[in-house]
Amino acid sequence: MSFIKLKIENKVATIMLNRPEVFNSFNREMALLLQDTLDDCEKNDDVRAIVLTGNGKAFCAGQDLKEVTSPELNPGFKKILEEHYNPIILRIRNIEKPIIGAINGVAAGAGANIALACDVVVAHEKVSFIQAFSLIGLIPDSAGTFFLPRLIGFQKASALAMLGDKVSAEEAERLGMIYKVLPLENFEDEVNELALKMANMPTKALGLIKKSLNQSLTNNLEQQLALESKYQIEAASTDDYAEGVSAFVEKRKPEFKGK
Structure with missing residues (x-):
């Protein structure tokens, strides 16, 4: 049995962590398989989300x-x-395709921080997030000390990292830690709907948005304005931009190709 399951359908790649008997905790094999699977999805032109x-x-x-x-x-x-978690986080942030974290159950330790590194994070109402590291004498890794204070503020991030409090999905949404809480009974359907929507958007532009947001974490204002100019010119040269403008003028639904 593979520790990673991959399904590609309708331009959406669904990557599933598959060690359910140990709550999908990472061993070396699963960590390396996840990296390889992300690489395959990055290279596959049929995958747009x-x-x-x-x-x-x-x-x-x-x-x-x-x-x-x-x-x-x-x-x-x-x-x-250096060989498991850091490369996973860097792949999630550097792949120029939208990555949806569909959090189907508890996300703890590195699992919580891998979730927070995704572009759009949704969870159902029974989900909880926990920075469990301090409870066994460790510090948050997998970019937890990078993303968490930027998402929810320094004071709250410091408290969650030090105290290891459990955060419900509703609280995570209220804090800005995640995008949205979805109902449990139709969680998979709503995740699929969101993924299909993003896969059919102008994904070249989404990739440039992702790059812009990544660099905004360290750029000053002048650097970010220059970067926006660069990427906007790049976006304006895509087929999807031409299609979007044509569809707007012609009052029809655009058909984006991700090119």
Whole structure:
């Protein structure tokens, strides 16, 4: 059984973490498989949006502690961070396609921070997020100390990271940690609808939006204005821009191709 499941349909790639018996916690094999799967989706022109979700009751419980406490299996924290989680976060942020985090259950530790690195994060009302690191004497990794204070503010991020409080999906939406809470009973249908909508948008422009937001995290105002000018000129040269303007003038629905 593969620890990662991949389904591609209607221009949407759904990547499912698949170790449900351990709440989709990461071992080395699953971490490396996820990187390879993200690479495949990036290269596949038939994929215009990506959904990242989990199989079973959890999205991801973070690192499999049985692996790190096993003398035979433990890769060591340096390898876990530099070869597992850091490359996953960088792929999520650098792939120029929208990535939807469809959080289907508890997201804890590295699982919570992988979720927060996605472009658009939705969760159903039974989901909770927890920065569980301090509870076992660790610090948040997987870019938790980078994204969390930018999403919800320094003071709240500091408290959640230090205290390890559980955050409900409703509270996460209220704080701005995630985009939206969806009803449990039709969670998959609403995720599919969102993914199809994004896959049929001008995805070249969405990729440029993603690059712009990434660089806004470190740019000053003048640098960001210059970057906007550069990417706007690039967006205006795409076929999708020409189609969008034509459809607007002709009062019809545009048919974007992601080119």
